[in-house]
Amino acid sequence: MLQVQVMREQPNRVLEGLAKRHFKEADVLVQQVIELDKIRRETQQSADDLRANSNTNSKKIGELMKTGKIEDANQLKSQLATDKELLKKKEEGLADVEKQLQHLLYKIPNVPHTHVPAGRGAEDNKEVYIHGAIPTLHNGALPHWELIKKYDIIDFDLGVKISGAGFPVYKGKGAKLQRALINFFLNESDKAGYTEIQPPIVINEASGYGTGQLPDKEGQMYFINEDGLYLIPTAEVPITNLYRDVIVPEENLPIKNAGYTPCFRREAGSWGAHVRGLNRLHQFDKVEIVQVTKPENSYQVLDEMCGHVQGLLEKLQLPYRKLLLCGGDMGFNSAMTYDMEVFSAAQQRWLEVSSVSNFETYQANRLKLRYKNKEGKIQLLHTLNGSALALPRIVAAILENNQTEKGIKIPEVLRPYTGFDWID
């Protein structure tokens, strides 16, 4: 969430930024925040004064009791009773104001970086880089949802049988390809200096709030009612929450973590013809990279992370493009996001395989993730994350782009991991 202080001191900067998102109620909400914050501070002040007074009087009662002045003590007691009632009212008011303020803050998305282009939707994203030749396929080339049947490597029907739609079963070389990709991605992140993390794949409510999945994406996560736990939609949630309520020693920065996890998304209401096969699933595998940096370094780190992701795509020899998302297409929490899309030759479309974002202090503010700078001042850190990479669409692109009449060729770099060169 945004820092109240920033809204108070630079409301115009905030409003201009939010306008880029086409976030409609921005001026009303920001105004309300500023007003509520003012009330909050005033209420806090008067409650504190009242409490300070009560504390002094309580001590006096103690002294009076000790010196045997029971009468005077009792008189003070009855006076305190009224003060206490007043204090209770003020405290309730304060709690109420704080709650309202919290709700308001949850409603306001991050302010986009000044370099983020204006725009409403995907069509306004800016292509900043494109790499690799679009392959030409042989006659009779198939989309991946046909290829997986032809070679019997991924089975959706079996998934339906044991779980439901969107839960594919990977078999034989299909399963091995998954394992190979995961290992390849993890080894590459290791080489790039990321510490590997194996987090839990269920998280509690506080973690959901920490990274911003709650409250607004409540319905997108699977929820285990009996234990009050959510299945993670991405490893970003447990890994970033590792640093919730932490003051990081400066010498530990930047923090670089990578983790492989399955990811679970309910994807309520987002099914249609364009999400066939592996394009959208309820459960999929992903390696995620997360960094926590000092504010002044975060955009350099964003570039570094994009570079890492692009390196992976280049090693896999997949044609891709890099998009700088426009204000209207960016995620709620992000200040700047680059999407990487690979070209899926049989579907003739670009598929998003990675999203790399700088959240600046938006998550850190919720998480209370800070460090102490050289002057001894406590400051919020910046958090960033990116997929490196999401498996299903990479698999779809490899299958489609690398198909030949005699089978599917495994990219060179993966062969040491798969142990086979062809799926045939």
Place this chain on the structure above:
RNA sequence: AGAGGAGUGGUAGAGCGGUUUAAUACACCGGUCUUGAAAACCGGAGACCUUCACGGGUCCGGGGGUUCGAAUCCCUCCUCCUCUGCCA
């Protein structure tokens, strides 16, 4: 899952209704001494809200309650430990 015990500052650990503004030790930072270091001695030190500042307030696992007053008593939740049971 059942029974019992416990959660206090970076760590260990006292306090069990009002001299706690949380003892003490270790660790930490600064200073004196020293060629430098160690030792010794002196001093400092957390987080949050609020204030231009002085200051005030909050924080003893979380939440609620009793009381003029709670680290201390009560309720509840969470976590850890021990024993029993179950189990990859």
